[in-house]
Amino acid sequence: MQTKITKTQIDRMTAGQILADKEVKGFVARKLDSGAVTYGYRYRDKTTGKQRWLGLGLHGSITADKARDLAKKAAGEVANKQDPVGELQEARAEAKRERLAEINTVNAVLDAFEKDHVEGLRSGDQVKQAFTNHVRPRIGDKSIYDLKRSDITTMLNEVKEGTGPVMADRVLAHVRKAFNWQMTQDDEFKSPIVRGMAKTKPKERARKRILADDEIRDIWKALDQWKDGPACYPRFVKSLLLAMTRRNESARLHTEELEGDLWTIPASRYKNKRDHVIPITSALRELLGDKPDGCKQNSWFVFSTTKKDGKPDGAKPFSGFSKAKKDLNKLIAKIRKAEGRPPMKQWQLHDLRRTGRSLMSRAKVDADHAERCMGHVIGGVRETYDRYEYLEEKRKAFDALAAMVEMILNPPADNVVQFSGERK
Template sequence: MPAKKHRKELTATMITRLKAPAAGRLWVADSVVPGFGVRVTEKGAKTFVLRTRYPGETSASRREIGKVGETELADAREKARGWLKLIGEGKDPANVEAEQRRSQVAKDAMTVNAVLDAFEKDHVEGLRSGDQVKAAFKNHVRPRIGEKSIYDLKRSDIAAMLNEIKADSGPVMADRVLAHVRKAFNWQMVQDDEFKSPIVRGMSKTKPKERARKRTLADDEIRDVWTALDQMEQPTCYPRYVKSLLLAMTRRNESARMHTDELESDLWIIPGSRYKNKQDHVIPITSALRELIGDKPAGCKGNSWFVFSTTTAGGQLDGAKPFSGFSKAKKELDAIISKIRKAEGRAPMKQWQLHDLRRTGRSLMSRAKVDADHAERCMGHVIGGVRETYDRYEYLDEKRKAFEALASMLDMILNPAGRQRRTDAR
């Protein structure tokens, strides 16, 4: 038996009271939206439907908009209006909604991780700072917002991430991560009409003057760092690596990627391809630095290896890859320093970074009365007025004496009692 027809303005109360005849179905058309209505089955099931002629059909038919109880009347009526508009444009609502679902699936798949993967492949790989950018993403961004769709990201998500990074690793690291993520999102916006970066001005955690660091470690802080390093068991290369940053006055990755192919007799030649000023930088290897370089790893099968490495083969270090676990190891180092100071009743050590060791080495050279120009050359800085053709072997003797003076000054700091005994003996 065909459904019994009625036409009136539907209300929620009316729909609740609707009942189908004992031997048929009930169809109540809405007087507000043409073709829209409620259908009630013999068993009492109620659905919102739209009866009209859909594109490609020769006669009118009814399609379900939603079940009563699951869809509100106002929402169903609004959806019916939207369908009628699409039909008026010659579009089938079913096809449009299917395309919208496919688009949403694609959007959901476009996560922050997916964008970072593409950005790293297209823009980061091959950069001198590429490893640092990838490490920032891996350690700070991916664990926090990596699984989120970029289209669902809000400013509050970025702000929360930066606040956590600031608490864990300091405000400078938070701003460094912010800069990397901003570049990745700007890169995405160039090729994605629908994506708008949630990063806005005012998200930085430091001011420009604060980012220009001048931190150097005091003598007691140097002793604390060395004491803590001697207590670290893992990673095994980390104590030697950190000490090299001061004794060679290198940047983080310059020491981390030290390879025996760069060692030439008593010289360490950092190629311009991985040095900031794009010129080869030569560091005379003092006895103190030679001790940090160490011997060939037991698991290394060839004649060359990364000096600071944690990779193994057959349970033995093989030097196949450079050290990269900076964040985790630094946290462990800071924890040991904190424990040492607490046990001795001293105040916590002021926040510091590995790069501060390079600046500290330069300060120690000044204390050792090293000529300022030679000290700058030891840092790889180009002195104004040098000849146009760069001579990487220039001032080797002066640089060697400067690095030896640095090692001696460090030894005096680490062994103040021994220094006093030698002075008294004289």
């Protein structure tokens, strides 16, 4: 029905009725089944050809005359090829994006991802450490909706420059998982990570680095000169070679895992999900240290930097790997420069484990026993696993490794024979 929309006409309307104003084309009033009357402006978008409905308000909160004025304004905008509804939708979408941007920073997403997906994983601490050391300081405060590919590339380049391309790719993998996780529950977010961002090739990621004898001596010399960093760090690094452990296996060593002359790494934190028993040689025992002065318990983390009342208490395991490694590299570089030697080739803590295995071969340790010392499962072994199996053979193998390291660190004065692998 077309008429001038007034209060009188509104009061006469029945449920479902629509009034079209004869003064302003497109201005209408309609009465809902609930009894409420709503004002609106109908028009066709000249760009898309779609019919639009622009709500102007409810009768009672707005008068018919006021609604007509709003309809006239909208009609003028449409005449100028504007789209009032489209603009309103865009404004609302922008407001929503701004609200989401305030909530969904990279830090917030990483927090949620860690809680939902990372906690409880064997590698969980490594993932969190990568976020803390490399991601949060660089892009943590940014909104995930404002992230660009260049932000990711810049971050990875900085990680590569600081700690190497392998770490950069690990960071990339962790961030990719976090962003993919976010996309499963966020319609607005699209990850900026694309193919081709990796800093190494698959063959390069399969490391085969074995430290030469002079490099082992440089590392030990730098550790012996260690002063300003975590006091436990030299003992920790040396344990990686003498026990052939992975980084976190040594870092989380707790005295509850020590019994007599055996160190049992529980299956819950060992890669092959089996208890791994390491005989404690005299060389390894020297690295375990004494009970911390501030520890009031009967057990503690062997490699720890935490303190209570100014005294070490062994309450938490050591975790400052990145900074300590950088400081160690600086000491090594200083030593080599003073002796007129070129810088040491890029290396990782895990190379010590691989080097230990190589040194066992040089010491003529049986290959199977050497693999058992590394915690590798030998093919053909019976299904029932005995963690104390070949214990005496492993003890001799670790003793042979310690003796080989000692010979490398203190070679005979008349060192006529060059061990294979030592740089001339």
